[in-house]
Amino acid sequence: MDVQLAKKKLRGGVRWVVASGVLTLVCGGGWWLYASNFGARSQAIAVRAIDVELGTIEKKIDESGIVEFGNQQTLKSPTDATVDTLWVEVGDRVDLGSELLRLRDSQQQLGLNEHQLKIRQQELTLAYHRDRLQNARLAVEAAETDLAAKIAQTTRSEQIQLEAKALEIEKQQLTVANTQAKIETAQGQLDAARQELEEVEALVEKGYIPSNELRAAQDEIRNGQDQLREAELDFAIAQLELKNLQLDRQRLQQERQDKLAQQESEIRQARSALREAQATLANVENEVRTADIELENLELERQRLAKELQANIVTSPIFGTVLDLFVKPGDGVERGKDLLVLGDPSREVVKLQLSTLNAKQVEVNQAARVSLIGPNPKTFEGRVRSLSPLASTSATDSSGRQSGQATIAAIVELDRPSNFLIPGSQVSVEIILQRREEVVVLQMEAIQRDDREPYVWVRADDGTAQKQAIALGLEGIVEVEVTEGLKPGDRVILPPVDVPLQPGIPVIEEDEQGQESAIERPNIKSKRQKAKRKRQKIDEVLMS
Structure with missing residues (x-):
């Protein structure tokens, strides 16, 4: 076991x-x-590589807008009225000032007729006051003439008579003096004859001279006495004549003074009449001016009413085409209601609502491209024509709702009519902020950064990846301009996503x-x- x-x-x-x-x-x-x-x-490491080529780089922004014809505008009713006559249809070409439709407002017409009647009455009143003014001027002239005549009529004849009478008195005074001299001469001759008679009488008594000489001496005395009496008579007559002349002169002077007093009273009356005529003239002139001003005011009011009535005939403010009609004859319209739309088909514009961020980059006259929204759209060239200096929060978004975001209104105008775009349709708009042609262009995915310094990966002659420092210029959405570090014909490695590159790592292009x-x-x-x-x-x- x-x-x-x-x-x-x-x-x-x-x-x-x-x-x-x-x-x-x-x-x-x-x-x-x-x-x-x-x-x-x-x-x-297997990598993709691209060739460095010359190309065009653009910096642009994408927006959307609504197509309109040039000067496209909606005409509105100027007052509450009824459409009386319509002279145009959609598609009609109209000239500047062409009559488009007529509105009927019976109250305005009645008011204009009443005002014209007031003007006629005021014209008659003004004519009456002008006649009075003419009569007042004639009265003033007549009073001035009468006053001048009365002032000039200062008893010239009496003055002449007084002057003649003074000459007669002076002449008579000479006559009186002459006769007095004759008396003195006659008295002297008589005294001499008396003395001579005494001498002759003494000689006759003594018998020295004959008695006939005595008689002759006595005759001399008698002749001297006669001459003396005659001279005294002439003197008395001359004195009486002188007194008569002096009395006549006193009478003439008194008559002249009485007449002057009467003329002065008449002159005063004439002057008073002149003042009254001048006052009447001034009053009439004021009435004429007042009536004239009233007539001018009435005429201005008539012109305003006529203009309002004329405004009821809606005319075209542009050369263009009728794009749409909102009314027909017999329709009642309120003030401000849309009547029709006009536009100039020889010009096409796109109205934009730019965000404030994009609006800061846009300038007037920048190039733009307009195209329909959809696959394979036609593109039309244009330029930015206007940019509002004021932001607005009342703009609506593409769905027609209030966006609540501040926007800037801008207008892009096509270089030539497209004969394709439909007014009111929404289109895509590319605004070219900057554009460079025939420059080194590289895809954005090839650009790497190391401490914010740009570089690209290139394959060295020994087959390893190496960094190549570059300088960048204008950046687009998917491409960028390379100003330094690369030239046309160079190849740049696009780093793989799953394997990081390191300088010296062997690389092989995908084809190899x-x-x-x-x-x-x-x-x-x-x-x-x-x-x-x-x-x-x-x-x-x-x-x-």
Whole structure:
């Protein structure tokens, strides 16, 4: 029993030893198979490589907008009225100022007629006041003329008479003086004759001279006395005439003073009449000005009413096409109700609502591409024509709901009409912020960063991966401009996702790795078959 037990233990130990050796052999074979089949692959990592080429890089933003024709606008009713006549249909071409439809408002027409009647009445009132003004001016002129005539009529004839009378008095005074001189002369001659008579009488008494000389001397005395009396008479007459002249002058002076007093009263009356006429003229002028201003106000009001009535004829503000009609004859419309839509088909625009972040990057005249939303869309070139300086929160999103987010209104205009896009349809818009042509362009996935410094992986001449520092320029969505470090014709490695690259690691491009795998595939298969047979033998030993 002991011997058999010992043999059994011996056989069990031998089996464990054999199994351990087979296991060791299998493990070693596995390691050898792994080393022989996959060692080379661990030494050379399969990677994809791309060529560096020249191309165009764009930095752009994508937005959506609504297509409209140029100057597209919705005309609204200027007042509460009824559509009387419609002169256009959808699709009609219209010129600037063309009459589109007429609205009827009977109240406005009645108000205009009443106002025209008021204007006519005011024109008659103004004409009446102007006639009064003319009469007042004539009255003032007449009063001025009368006053001037009365002032000029200052008894010129009486003055002339007084002057003539003064001359007569002066002449008479000379006559009086002359006659007085004659009296003095006659008196002197008489005195001389008397003296001579006394002498002659004395000589006659003495008998010295004859008596006839005495008679002659006596005759001289008588003649002297006659001359003296005649001179005295002439003097008295001259004095009487002088007094008469002086009395006449006094009478004329009194008459002149009386007439001057009467004329002064008339002049005062004429001046008062002139002042009254001037006051009347001023009042009438004020009434004319007031009536004129009232007429101007009425005319302005008439023009306003006529303009409002004329505004009821809706005209085209542009050269364009009727895109839509919302009313028909007989419809009642309220002020501000949509009537029709006009647009200029020679111009097509897209209205956008940009986010404030995108709007900061957009500038007027930047290039843009417009396309329909969908597969294989047609693309149309255009440019940014306007950008609102004011943000708005009243914009709606693509579904028509209030977005509540501040947006900036922008307009993109197509370079030429598409004759394809439909006004009111939603389109996709690419705004080209920056564009570079004929520059080195690389896919974004090839760019790596080390402490924020960009680089790419390249395959060196010895077949290992190496870092190549580069400088980047304009960055697009999937591509980037390389300004330094690469040139056209270079090849860049795209690092695999599952295996990190390290400088010096052997790499092989996928095409080359595929060729080597095809050569090594039979050897790998035979080695796997040998390993399978070895595992089967081990299993047989263990079973026995």
